[in-house]
Amino acid sequence: MKGMNRSIARENTRLELSRHAARLFLERGVADTSGDDIAAAAGVATRTLWRHFRSKESAVEPLFAHSSLRFADILRRWPRDVAIEELFHASLGPDKMAPQDLADDILVVKLLARLPEEPALRSAWLMSCHIGEEQLIEIIAERLDRPKGDFDVRLCAATVMAAIRIVDETVSLAAVKYGLKTTTAEVNEHLAQAVRKAATLPFCDPVTPRIWPGEQRAPASA
Amino acid sequence: MKGMNRSIARENTRLELSRHAARLFLERGVADTSGDDIAAAAGVATRTLWRHFRSKESAVEPLFAHSSLRFADILRRWPRDVAIEELFHASLGPDKMAPQDLADDILVVKLLARLPEEPALRSAWLMSCHIGEEQLIEIIAERLDRPKGDFDVRLCAATVMAAIRIVDETVSLAAVKYGLKTTTAEVNEHLAQAVRKAATLPFCDPVTPRIWPGEQRAPASA
DNA sequence: TCACATATGTCACTTAGTGACATTTAATAT
């Protein structure tokens, strides 16, 4: 438990650098933004930037990761007796997040709208989706009481992540390029439907609890 | 129809460079292979390498793309009245391809087995899967007589591509790391099952022909 | 054979990214 504050601080630094990188990429494009530019904007030495990222393109990954991590957290808290539509309705929406997180998501949406023109961003985005997929494996395995190495769990995680990715890309492009205003309820509905269709295992509906009524529940501990 | 031979020649050059890049990446790892090394191995000037690829990692993409292109070609020839299992049984297998294509696929399998250790390769692989996904969109739209821009078609293409990717990764890792010998029939079965589970639209089974019996079929032309 | 387009080679150059070592920062023990 010693170096934990350290690693959180490190993540914050990366995230902060990531925000500056995203902003500059959006303003001038990836090609016209140098590592020096990003470092200067964030007020750190160039060397520090390269300590945190292997390439300038990967500098946007923490921003993507942060979004998908918050989403994963919601899924992790998902009570076993609620359907996915209820979960999304109860936990997803601009009014349910911190202002900073909302600003981050807006940045993400703008970045996703640029994927067709910026292959470098797509590469970072796909890598982030891969991370998300691995988180999904754990979440689905947990919810369905299956082993994490199970092929069917991995398959389901991959198809569900693909659905989330397509909805994110589609909604972002529609919003930024075509100015389509979609309500939170509509997006949630859209997302839930897509995940339902994509899922190869029945984890979207209430699942049987691990402990049946009448059984003794062990005290919660790490 | 003028520059067609040219562009084919260009693709061959890229593919040839790609094979050398893949071999070197496998032998020494990505980090210990320089652009100069790849160019020297292929017998071209370093400048030529950078004319064909934006980064040394992306130099393996044509190899991945070539595999997925041959797969896409099989799907494009897919008669409307056969199920996916029959198609795979009839067209997939080492005995059904040219020796060079087989060698390429072996290289691909070895590369996929390295994904856990080589994030740079994963990035190239995911980008190739994205190309494959776009081809799948056309194939599925064609087979189901739906527009290519249809959201449900895109969703289906994404989930199916995810399934193919997971099977490829799993089979490759099992074969290379754990020496598991799987028969062609087993892999085909595995692949067909995964695609079936993943598909969000019913394109795996025979579909109704565009022209019903008794109707006049227009002469085939581009 | 000429004209033209495209691929490649050569070389100087810029930008991306690393190694080595000094300095700062912050958590913990005393």
Next chain:
DNA sequence: ATATTAAATGTCACTAAGTGACATATGTGA
């Protein structure tokens, strides 16, 4: 409080990745 220590950052020289500009092939069509 202060010493101790580990991790983050800064500085600077360096290697490797990638580009621009221009010359030279190489094939293609009239």
